[in-house]
Amino acid sequence: MDDHSHIAEQLHTVRDFIRWGASRFGEEALFFGHGTDNAWDESVALVLHGLYLPNDSGPQVLDARLTSAEKQRVLALLERRISKRIPAPYITGSAWFCGLEFMVDERVLIPRSPIAELIEAQFVPWLQKSPERILDLCCGSGCIGIACAYAFEYAQVDVSDISADALDVAQQNIHLHHMDGQVRALQSDLFQGLADERYDLIVCNPPYVDEVDFGSMPSEFHHEPSLALASGEDGLDFTRRLLAQAADHLNDGGHLVLEVGNSWPALEAAYPQLGFEWVEFERGGHGVCVLNREQLTIIGNN
CATH class of the missing domain: 3.40.50.150 (Vaccinia Virus protein VP39)
Structure with a gap:
């Protein structure tokens, strides 16, 4: 069993994956300054992107459970952010400026x-x-x-x-x-x-x-x-x-x-x-x- 499968067995909801991502980002001492300034918001951005959900999704999505495919996709994004130190907007392909998406x-x-x-x-x-x-x-x-x-x-x-x-x-x-x-x-x-x-x-x-x-x-x-x-x-x-x-x-x-x-x-x-x-x-x-x-x-x- 690979690491992603092991982790995926323990995480279930959107909230779980956001929390796990934020914890890992803090553990790895990532730098934030390309759209977010903290680990939690960075994790939110990547998890929602991996689930094809809008950035302004409300709290009602937090307890939604992920499918196996969704879990693997989200984990891959979070691990890419960690291992490559790639800023989140380059992973999602979009950034916000003056309230506009680019x-x-x-x-x-x-x-x-x-x-x-x-x-x-x-x-x-x-x-x-x-x-x-x-x-x-x-x-x-x-x-x-x-x-x-x-x-x-x-x-x-x-x-x-x-x-x-x-x-x-x-x-x-x-x-x-x-x-x-x-x-x-x-x-x-x-x-x-x-x-x-x-x-x-x-x-x-x-x-x-x-x-x-x-x-x-x-x-x-x-x-x-x-x-x-x-x-x-x-x-x-x-x-x-x-x-x-x-x-x-x-x-x-x-x-x-x-x-x-x-x-x-x-x-x-x-x-x-x-x-x-x-x-x-x-x-x-x-x-x-x-x-x-x-x-x-x-x-x-x-």
């Missing part, structure tokens, strides 16, 4: 940016009027740009990335959300493929992890594309290029919303002439600043 795989980062909170607030108080043109730069799955399209229904949104693989995922999400007429996906290394484009709002969650942080990241992060994470010794290789060119791609009164995470002290030290305004989030997160075109013009002229 298709994800290992070609893109798993959506988790605190910028979601700004999108839901329509970037108040920084934006005085609704933007007509928006760019999601380094778009990955396209979640930021698509969420912006929901928030500003009359805006035209571009999502761009250097990675053709990432853009394939973004295009699938554009189709998934029926946004083909409002959102377009463009391949570009920074602004190289956007030479003549100007925007009222650029939102960028670029690679910003420095060498020290990248080397010490939990195993789960190393399933994500390193191109979307690492950015040189201080984490600012991409950001320096962005700040030097952004003003040329913003309309008058335009803004850049930029996430640099733990590299925010390095960014402040690199640009002491700027009075960075760091966003305070109610739901957690840090390292996001908002810069206007006038500030960026100063950088570009230096």
Whole structure:
């Protein structure tokens, strides 16, 4: 009798499998930070996925008993999470951002940016009027740009990335959300493929992890594309290029919303002439600043 069969004989209900998964996740000291922040919620997500049940299933399912086939399927998912250290969204193929579901795989980062909170607030108080043109730069799955399209229904949104693989995922999400007429996906290394484009709002969650942080990241992060994470010794290789060119791609009164995470002290030290305004989030997160075109013009002229 293999281990799965032995375990399956002892577990019977949805509740049993969620509890067992959470206990095993804690025992193996997994890292949580790709959609959930604790072992219980991670186990819930995987068990419900294995049973083809929606994420918002009510407590009435907890005491439902599993068939033998269902037991084996759920156990395989939980064991894969443990043995491979694969983040749950890559196993389920979906992630949530701004209350919206997105298709994800290992070609893109798993959506988790605190910028979601700004999108839901329509970037108040920084934006005085609704933007007509928006760019999601380094778009990955396209979640930021698509969420912006929901928030500003009359805006035209571009999502761009250097990675053709990432853009394939973004295009699938554009189709998934029926946004083909409002959102377009463009391949570009920074602004190289956007030479003549100007925007009222650029939102960028670029690679910003420095060498020290990248080397010490939990195993789960190393399933994500390193191109979307690492950015040189201080984490600012991409950001320096962005700040030097952004003003040329913003309309008058335009803004850049930029996430640099733990590299925010390095960014402040690199640009002491700027009075960075760091966003305070109610739901957690840090390292996001908002810069206007006038500030960026100063950088570009230096």
